[in-house]
Amino acid sequence: MSQRRRQVTLADVAKLAGVSPTTVSRVLRGAYNPRPVSEEVQRRVLEAAAKLGYQPNPIAQALSTRRTHILGLVLLSPTQLTHPYTAAIVQGALEVAHQHGYHVTLIPTEQWRGALSRDHRILTMTDGLIITTRRSILPDDLARVQRQVPVVLVQFRFPDNAMPSVHADYRLGAQLIAEHLRQRSVKEVGVLWARGIPPHPKKPVLRSVFEEDFLPNFQKLLNESGITFDPSVDIRSVLISTDVTAIRKEVSQWLKIAQRPAALCVADDFVAGAVLQVAAEKRLRVPEDLAVISLNDLGIAEKLLPPVTALHIAPDELGRKAAEVLIGQLDNGILPAQRDISVSPHLFVRASS
Numbered sequence: 001m002s003q004r005r006r007q008v009t010l011a012d013v014a015k016l017a018g019v020s021p022t023t024v025s026r027v028l029r030g031a032y033n034p035r036p037v038s039e040e041v042q043r044r045v046l047e048a049a050a051k052l053g054y055q056p057n058p059i060a061q062a063l064s065t066r067r068t069h070i071l072g073l074v075l076l077s078p079t080q081l082t083h084p085y086t087a088a089i090v091q092g093a094l095e096v097a098h099q100h101g102y103h104v105t106l107i108p109t110e111q112w113r114g115a116l117s118r119d120h121r122i123l124t125m126t127d128g129l130i131i132t133t134r135r136s137i138l139p140d141d142l143a144r145v146q147r148q149v150p151v152v153l154v155q156f157r158f159p160d161n162a163m164p165s166v167h168a169d170y171r172l173g174a175q176l177i178a179e180h181l182r183q184r185s186v187k188e189v190g191v192l193w194a195r196g197i198p199p200h201p202k203k204p205v206l207r208s209v210f211e212e213d214f215l216p217n218f219q220k221l222l223n224e225s226g227i228t229f230d231p232s233v234d235i236r237s238v239l240i241s242t243d244v245t246a247i248r249k250e251v252s253q254w255l256k257i258a259q260r261p262a263a264l265c266v267a268d269d270f271v272a273g274a275v276l277q278v279a280a281e282k283r284l285r286v287p288e289d290l291a292v293i294s295l296n297d298l299g300i301a302e303k304l305l306p307p308v309t310a311l312h313i314a315p316d317e318l319g320r321k322a323a324e325v326l327i328g329q330l331d332n333g334i335l336p337a338q339r340d341i342s343v344s345p346h347l348f349v350r351a352s353s
Contacts, residue, residue, distance in 0.1 A: 008052045017041075017048040024049075071097055071326060072107045072126035076133040081106070084298040085268065085315050089132055089154060092319025100327050102127075109133060116145050123148050128326045130154060130319075134206040142206070150329040152322045157207045161339050164329075166322040168313035169342035170214035176347040177293060177311065178221035181263055184353065186291065188228045188261035191215070192251070192271055193295070214295075228261070247274040255282060263291035263353065269300035272308045276352075291353040306351035313345045 013028075014021040019041060027037050027045040037045075048054075073093055080086040090106070097104045107122060107129075116122070116137065128150040131137065139159055145151060146163060153165040181189060193210070222229040251274045266272050272294040276286060284290045286306055294301045297310035321343060328334050 008054045010054075012052055013045065013048045013054050016052060017044040019045060028054075068125060068127055069102045070126050071102050071104050071323065072122060072129040073104050074107045074109060074129055074131040074133065074137075076135050077108045078106070080133075084300070085296060086132065088315035089319035089322075092316035092321075093130055093323040094319075096320045096323035096327065100323075100331070102323075102327065104323075109135060109137060116141055127330050128152070130322045130326055134208070137206065139206055150326055152326045152329075153206075154318055154322050155209055157209060157212070157340070159205070159207070164325050164336055164339045164341065165209070166318055166325060166341045166343070167209040167213075168318065169344050170210055171217050172342075173295075173311050173313070173345045173347070174214050174218040174221060176345070177265065178218060178225065178227075180293075180309070180347060180349060180353065181222070181227060181291075182225040184263075184287075184291065186227060186263045189222060189263045189265065190261040191218075191229075191295075192264060192266040192275075210295075247271055248278055251275050252278045252281075255279070255284075262289075263287075263293065265293045265295055267294075268296035269294050269298040269304070269308065269310065272301060272310070272352075273304050276304055276306075276308070287351070287353050293353055297348060302348070302350065304352075309350045309353040310348050311345050312348060314343050317343045 010021045010024050014024045017024065023037060023041060024045050027042050028049065071093070073090060075081075075086055075090075081090065090104070094104050105126065107126075109116075123145070126149060129145065130152050131142075132154045134156050142151065142158065143162070151163050153163055155165075155167045157163075157165045157167075219229045247270060251271065255275075255278055264275060266275055272292055275290075275292050279286055279290050279292075286292055292308055294308050294310035297312035301308035301310035321341060325336055325341065328336070
């Protein structure tokens, strides 16, 4: 009766290749390393592994290194993946993770009820977290999470900027749109957006970068140009909604307002499409009677009729940058010198304005 073949180990590959087990591990992971391995050493290691039929054991690797090489990407719910904005963030993070030898697992916040720090299964399964939503997350709990694994935030900030935050440069976005409206000689502007968490007089809250950077700067720039701006308009949940029927209903109610502005900046392309439909029903000409600008270009704005002017905030680049910052902490133990990391947007001017 034949004996069971002994499993080939990392040490076997290292012995045959004439290098250390650490070098074998770095080569076979295929990830970025601050001390790169020469092409000759890589060739010897790969040939030795192929000759011996070496297959790495991920469980053993995790136990020995206390690393799983899994990044957790936190979103509100799995249904968010149907929204192009969230899907682009995930895709960008996946690209960078793959390049550096990491996997990505998606984690919905719905199950936590404000207690992620007590979910030991998630915290032991992942090396670090990219968090894309403020919903169902409390600042105190998030601080406890960061003491266990590195965290990078996307599109919002922690109190006192204590955690790295990757976000669109909304100050630049405000400048681009304000200048465009000034050139069009618009007199009144409204904004349809999803109002976030209101500030608490005593407790710190997770802060929306859009609310902190875009709205006040936009208002200041418009006022300097003599343009009236009302930031109080609110459509709930439009940032994550693809339900055009529900959006149309809310937009229709809002457009009944007598003091309707001459230009409307809306949360994203889905809301822009609903505004165009309701405007047509009310015989409002776009852009003559109502100019429309999307604040989040999802690739839909250019296909609308008329094509809609849109601020492209590059969500795929947000995902890539967040993954780069997180992996930099994990592989090199380095926090970025600048914890507030912005990605420049671009304004695509089209027929709607």
